[in-house]
Structure formats: structure tokens, C-alpha cells
Amino acid sequence: MQRKVISSRGLLLAAALAALPVAVSPAAAQTPLRQVPETRQEISLSFSGVVKRSAGAVVNVYGARVEKQPRNPFMDDPFFRRFFGDRGFGVPQERVQRSLGSGVVVDASGLVVTNNHVIEGMSEVKVAFADKREVEATILLRDPRTDLAVLKLKSAKDLVAIELADSDKVEIGDLVLAIGNPFGVGQTVTQGIVSALARTQIGVGDAQSFIQTDAAINPGNSGGALVDMQGRVIGINTAIFSRSGGSHGIGFAIPAAMVRVVVESAKSGAKTVRRPWFGARLQALTPDVADGLGLDRPAGSVVAGVVEKGPAAEGGLRRSDVILAVDGVAVDDPESFGYRFATRPLGGTTTLTVLRGGKRVVLPVKLVPAPELRPREAITLGGRSPLAGLTVMNLSPAVAEELALDAGTDGVVVGEVEEGSTAARIGFQKGDIIQALNGERMDTSREVEAALKERRRAWEVTISRGGQSVTSVFPG
Structure with a gap:
């Protein structure tokens, strides 16, 4: 700190000026005076209370x-x-x-x-x-x-549980702490701010709307807490953007609203998360389509298809509608819509703001779980075929919802792939949909099982993955 020396003449002049009347503007009078901190408590700024x-x-x-x-x-x-x-x-x-x-x-x-x-x-x-x-x-x-x-x-004594905050109230610029175990060195706390909200297209799961933070998050932090200044969890740290494997100040956390849905499902004894079923297929709104609809920006989701008798259809949703908001909260793309819809509580009704024919309409959609319209009949395939090692199931809205498949998909879905099996070596994946074997359409797991009992020199298999159909031939 630099010290300033003031002459006695300067002091006399300052005293004379101080005696003169000074006009103070109303705005200046309302501005609080900044004071130099005088005590140790005023000087120190610590997050130790939040950490404790x-x-x-x-x-x-x-x-x-x-x-x-x-x-x-x-x-x-x-x-x-x-x-x-x-x-x-x-x-x-x-x-x-x-x-x-x-x-x-x-x-x-x-x-x-x-x-x-x-x-x-x-x-x-x-x-x-x-x-x-x-x-x-x-x-x-x-x-x-x-x-x-x-x-x-398995044994729980003297546990300290942490509260899940309302992540919808988090704002950009909020101070946050990331607590975890980076690189296995032991519990570590880093500090930062909320850099952005509703980040999608991160490549981690689906139905997501991530909280972005610049608090240092490194390997080993995955699953740790992102907490606010009240010591409440606003998100679970899950991913980083990095070219080297270390923190570059861009980390992502799953919002507490989604965490709460998963925890409540676990408390109920469910083996899978129970989410509302929408019953429609969505596509991102392109700039050209947005311009044609008179929108100032390409924000929203285009309805590409509606399942008959599903919640979306019963709520009045139609093909080519553009969904702009869920319960008044704007959704910019299918991923942010999926997150917002999935975090609505089952049993009630949500409202969608939809653009139709240049006009905005509000439609009610019931929040009900996806039905299992027919038994899954899971069958593990064996024998000498390219599908040996697959567990296949009948498709239904419930199965499609669990595996994040498009609504209205037809075929027999792969539920599991046995590690080291013939099917695993070929490259089959969980969620693949077997549509045909040797040119014959497959609608049930029993049909697939029956078709594989025939000995053949070659197998022609048609599958759908990510909306794309591929036909390949494998030796018998």
C-alpha cells in the first residue's frame, strides 16, 4: 500500500473547502457510502460456512x-x-x-x-x-x-443429507461451489458462477437442460454436488468440455429438478424412472421454417408425428404445430422440451403454448405414464446366428419411453447385448430395432426366436438405429 504525504498548507485548504456549503444531488444522497473494512471479519470472505x-x-x-x-x-x-x-x-x-x-x-x-x-x-x-x-x-x-x-x-448411521434446491430459480451469475473427488485425491471444493442455463446438445443422456458453470470440474468430480450459497444442491456434476481431460472452465450439471424425479422413482421401489408420456415425435425448428412462420428466431420444436390416442393427440396437438413453451417457460429445442416435460409431476396436466397457422394457442396435455399395451416377452437369443447374445422385447409405448425411442416405432427392440457374444462382436447395440430377417417383417420377439431356428448359410438383417434403417448380410 502506498502512503500519501499532505502538506500543512494542503490541510488548511481542505478545511476551508469543507466549511463551504455543497449542493448534493438526490441520486448521490441515496448512494450508500463505501467504508473501509476495519475488522478481520469484515476483511475475510469465506465459503467455509457453506462447505460445512x-x-x-x-x-x-x-x-x-x-x-x-x-x-x-x-x-x-x-x-x-x-x-x-x-x-x-x-x-x-x-x-x-x-x-x-x-x-x-x-x-x-x-x-x-x-x-x-x-x-x-x-x-x-x-x-x-x-x-x-x-x-x-x-x-x-x-x-x-x-x-x-x-x-x-447397507448401513446408515449419523448421515448428513443435503437438500435439493429448486433449480428453476437458479440464475446466470449465481455463485456456486463444486464439491467432489477430482483425480481421486480426496474431497475438494472449487468455486465459480453459473455461466449459462438450459444447455442442450451436450451428448450426455437425453431430456436434458444442463446448468453450465466455470467452477473447476475434473475427472472424479462426476456425481458430485453443485451447491448454492445456502448449501443446497442445484445440480449433479456430470460432464466437462475439455481438449486435454482437465478443467477448462466449462462444466455441466444435471439440474436438481431432474435429480428429484429419479430419486422419487427410487423411493417408490420402481426399477425404472416413471416419466410422463408425451406421445409425439419432435424435430428442431430450422431458420428457414422459423422465417416462414414469421418467428424472429428459430426457437421451438416442430411436431413431426403424433401417436394415435396418446396424450398429445388427446390434448389437440397436430402435425406441423410448433411448441414454444411448457407451462409458460420457453423451450428452444426438442431436448429442452423433453427435460421440461419429463420433470412435470405425474397425475396432473401441463399446458403447451403452440404456434398454429400464425396464431398462438394453449393446449392442455395430461401427465400420464406410458402404457404397456402388450407384454414385453423378453427373450435371450442363442444358437448359431448373428443375433446370438441379444435379449429382444416387444415394443410398446412404455418400452419406447424407457429406451428413448421415437414414438410410433415398429419392430422388435434389443433390450440387452451380452458382453463377448456374437451379436456384441458384430456391433449390435441396446435400443436397436430389428425390423426384418431375410426380408420377412418382425413384429414380436417370438417371431424373431422362431425365425432363428432355421439353419441358413447367410442372414439378411434389417435394423433401425437413430431413425436410420440399415440392411446387412452376415454368415450363418
């Missing part, structure tokens, strides 16, 4: 899966066995895959929220607290659509 209220509920999540390596084929030869012995080659070797992330205790009964990708494929999960306690956990619910999972601690 919330950090105890943020945990480390460890996942592990034991994989058996195949037996070394050379050890079947007596020559190799004579010179090298067993040395562990005679039995399948085990390899342990591990995953490390963060989690948040959201209920004192022992419920922990984390990212689905943290515990994906893991058979053993443990939770470690900041005070070094370790507790085993079971997986109650996985939701790949939102990249969230809910764990249940």
Missing part, C-alpha cells in the same frame, strides 16, 4: 467389477506345460476393473445419487465419507437417459 453445511453429504463412490481373462491356449500343449508349468496359465485369470467418482447423500435413510457412468457395469459399489468411513452400497436404480443412478447404503 454441505460437504458432509458429498461422498466418494468406488465401483469394481471382476472379469475373467480367457485361458491361454498354449497351455493346452504338453510341450509348453512341461517347460513353463502352470504359472497361473492353466486357469482363467481375473482382472479387476475399477471406477472412481463422487456421490451425494440426498436422504437420511441412506440414498445416494451419483452418475450412471460412474457405476456402469460395476458389480461391487462402496461409498467413502470424508471422515474415512467406508460403507457398502447396493444399486437401487440406474437411469442411462439422464446419466443418474441411486444407491442405497
